[in-house]
Amino acid sequence: MLDSNLRTIALSVKGFMPEHEGDALFDAAMSACKALPGVPMVEVGSYCGRSTVWLGAVAKALDVVLYAVDHHGGSEENQAGWEWHDPEVVNEHGRIDTLPFFRETIRRAELTESVRECVGDSHEIGRGWLQQVALCFIDGGHARDVARGDYLAWTPHVARGGTLAIHDVFERPEDGGQAPYEEIYLPAVQSGKFVEVSRCGSLRVLRREA
Ligand code: SAH
Ligand code: MG
Secondary structure, three states: OOOHHHHHHHHHOOOOOOHHHHHHHHHHHHHHHHHOOOOOEEEEOOOOOHHHHHHHHHHHHHOOOEEEEEOOOOOHHHOOOOOOOOHHHEOOOOOEOOHHHHHHHHHHOOOOOOEEEEEOOHHHHHHOOOOOEEEEEEOOOOOHHHHHHHHHHHHHHEEEEEEEEEOOOOOOHHHOOOHHHHHHHHHHHHOOOEEEEEEEOOEEEEEEOO
């Protein structure tokens, strides 16, 4: 369970992770890291660090590193005029920049030793990635090509026995955008390498078996 001080911080941070799904992510990360001791975790899409608090708390408790990947320029759906735009994260140059918010969250949560910020394009970072990961949490952009790119760039790095967690998976179009479902969840399951182990809200937790 996330400790109450960190929970207060997580819930005060701007972002898109509902509390019960954050708790499910925490449990998934605990199991993943206990199964593969010392193996790091990756989060793709951190925004202001809300979900990062749940994952970072696991990283700290089990003494592993969490790499938090984001270009911090916001997704398509965060840009001005779109549904998920927040003018408070626009900097003096008129661009979205969530990095200062992310840093402040991690500092307040006292997770700077456990969380490494990886600032850049998630596809590029994933393509050059060399380590296996115990858990990869994909919560990045929801444009189809971005979701597909995250699937291609990151799922090969999930260790066998490791976990792939995907956020914003909606089987029915009336519940939400289809990209995470069609471009990440389905390809993972259909690859024969991943099996679903649990779900909570729009969070899907898969284990790599092959
Ligand atoms: N996990 C966060 C929400 C993430 S929102 C929370 O709990 O609140 C999605 C994030 O993905 C945004 O911060 C956006 O900047 C990032 N993103 C979108 N496309 C990206 C890309 N191609 N490379 C890196 N980051 C990307
Ligand atoms: Mg999300």
